[in-house]
Amino acid sequence: MTPPLARDLIPALxxxxxxxxxxxLTGMRQTGKSTLLTSTKSLSGRRYATLDDFAQLxxxxxxPEGFLAGDEPLTIDEVQRAPELLVAVKRAVDRDRRPGRFxxxxxxxxxxxxGVSESLAGxxxxxxxxxxxxxxxxxxTDDIAFLPAFFAEPRLPRGTATPLRPEDVLAxxxxxxxxxxxxxxxLWFRGFVxxxxxxxxxxxxxxxxxxxxxxxxQLAALRTGQVLNASELGRDAQQSAxxxxxxxxxxxxxxxxxxxxxxxxxxxxxxIKAPKLYAGDAGLAAHLAGVDDLALSAEEPxxxxxxxxxxxxxxxxVLEAHWxxxxxxxxNIQGRHEVDFVVESxxxxxxxEVKAASRWTERDLAGLRxxxxxxxxxxxxxxxxxxxxxxxxxxxxxxxxxxxxxG
Numbered sequence: 001m002t003p004p005l006a007r008d009l010i011p012a013l014x015x016x017x018x019x020x021x022x023x024x025l026t027g028m029r030q031t032g033k034s035t036l037l038t039s040t041k042s043l044s045g046r047r048y049a050t051l052d053d054f055a056q057l058x059x060x061x062x063x064p065e066g067f068l069a070g071d072e073p074l075t076i077d078e079v080q081r082a083p084e085l086l087v088a089v090k091r092a093v094d095r096d097r098r099p100g101r102f103x104x105x106x107x108x109x110x111x112x113x114x115g116v117s118e119s120l121a122g123x124x125x126x127x128x129x130x131x132x133x134x135x136x137x138x139x140x141t142d143d144i145a146f147l148p149a150f151f152a153e154p155r156l157p158r159g160t161a162t163p164l165r166p167e168d169v170l171a172x173x174x175x176x177x178x179x180x181x182x183x184x185x186x187l188w189f190r191g192f193v194x195x196x197x198x199x200x201x202x203x204x205x206x207x208x209x210x211x212x213x214x215x216x217x218q219l220a221a222l223r224t225g226q227v228l229n230a231s232e233l234g235r236d237a238q239q240s241a242x243x244x245x246x247x248x249x250x251x252x253x254x255x256x257x258x259x260x261x262x263x264x265x266x267x268x269x270x271x272i273k274a275p276k277l278y279a280g281d282a283g284l285a286a287h288l289a290g291v292d293d294l295a296l297s298a299e300e301p302x303x304x305x306x307x308x309x310x311x312x313x314x315x316x317x318v319l320e321a322h323w324x325x326x327x328x329x330x331x332n333i334q335g336r337h338e339v340d341f342v343v344e345s346x347x348x349x350x351x352x353e354v355k356a357a358s359r360w361t362e363r364d365l366a367g368l369r370x371x372x373x374x375x376x377x378x379x380x381x382x383x384x385x386x387x388x389x390x391x392x393x394x395x396x397x398x399x400x401x402x403x404x405x406x407g
Contacts, residue, residue: 004039005179006141007032008321009129014042017073017100021093022124028255028280029107029196030174031129034077037105043075046103050077057081064088073100080106081203086120093123108204109253128255131173131281133317134164134406145322146407147315151343151350154380154398160388161401163358166294166303169310172283189287193217196256205250212239216247220257221279221288225305225312225340227332228259228277255280260312263329263342265349266374272332282310296357307356307402308340311384314406315341315352337370339381348377352405355385360399372396 013036016023027033034050037043047070051057060067060082068074068088079085089102104110110126135141146157171177171185174192182188197210207213216237223233234244251257259275279285286292286306294303319326326345332338341352351371355364360383368381383399391399 004032004035005132005136005139007036007129008133008136008141008145008317009127010036010040010042012321012324013127016125016127017103019099020123020125021097021099021101022089022120023100023103024110024120024124024126025103025105025129026109026126026255027107027129028131028174029200030176030192031131031255032175033105033107033129035175036129037075037077037103043103046073046075048075048077051081052078060085065091068092068102073103075103075105077105078107079104080108080110086110090120090123097123107200107254109255128316128320130313130317130320131283132175132178133173133314134168134403135314135318137168137173137178138162138403138407140407143407145318146404147318147343147350148323148326150382150400151323151345151348151379154396156390156392156398157400157404161390161404161407163386163388164307164310164402169282169294169306170286170292172281172286172310173313174281174283177283185283186287186292189284192284193288196254200254201250204253205246207247207250212237213247216244217251217256218288220248220251220277221285222302223277224279224285224289224302225308226277227272228275256284258312258316260341261327261329263331263339263344263349265342265344265377268333268374270334270336272334276330278309278312281313282306285309304354304356307386308354311352311354311402311406312341315343318406319343331367331371333370337367339367339371342371348379349375350379351375351381353381353383354402355383358385358387360385365393365397368397 025033049056064085065088176182177185177188201207219237230244231241234241257280258278261275262273289302291300291302294300326343329342330340331342339351340354343350351368353368372378372381381397384402384405385399386402388401393399
């Protein structure tokens, strides 16, 4: 059997177990959490329980304290299926705060679930396993991550980069599809969506009309990479603003979408303050939006947003594993200039504009130049384009291949 691909997050996970009594690993369904927990050698000495197993789920619900009993460190997978277990974890940790006692994993963001974050406040650290990043898929996890190194010392990287293929974006980062383990990508994604609707949505919230929720999910995918207008989304889905807000929260809790906050670090007028919406995986977004060809000849209007979505989840994976103190946002002056991503670290920042094509024009640099003018503490502005060579374009301004940026 071929060993699983190395995940960038493993060193951060192991380090967290040394420091805190509870470590929570969350992420979208099928990102590989269970594989990581069961195949990582450094975790093999822990007792492992999965609440996907009906008998263990019933045992956890019937006697939470007894389920946790024992001196050996315990890993519990799919813990969101028994929320009552988290109260018992809190009590156990209050009695004994030894580091690494509990490693909890689930397909829901426990820090967003009502009551859960309060139960584990001060006792847990939360880590997110995102879909496979480009670094992981290209087996480059032993390399120094480009982005934090470039932030520390901006300079031209050596060598020639391999461009990102449209097929890479359509596959996304969910392991079965990204690793080519399925023959029919569309069929697999249909099954994924059905499982998500019938299991995760019903487990996390009372959604009476799953067909309407599916439509809402598709409309959200069509807006990936856009500034979020929740009222407009709800109106198009024929749902009230209250329902739209609740469903967006549910999708965010299950990592189907993420909301990227705006960067408000300068005083430019007419700054957009609404978040930007991204699907949790580019391949899933393409499936939901009905996109199956991203070649330039196809003239697909979602080509740019889907490439940007792929960059968003790969950037998120790099920051989570190698630069946890950094914050990711975007910048937009309504009707004038925008920058796709802004990475903040301390008082400084770095701006990134994504270009799906292998060439660029001066117009593509306008947003980056405007951001540099208004943000003296910006260390570098990067046009991330789908080419092969990195080029310096001016003071603090660079063109860097997408695959280099995500490496």
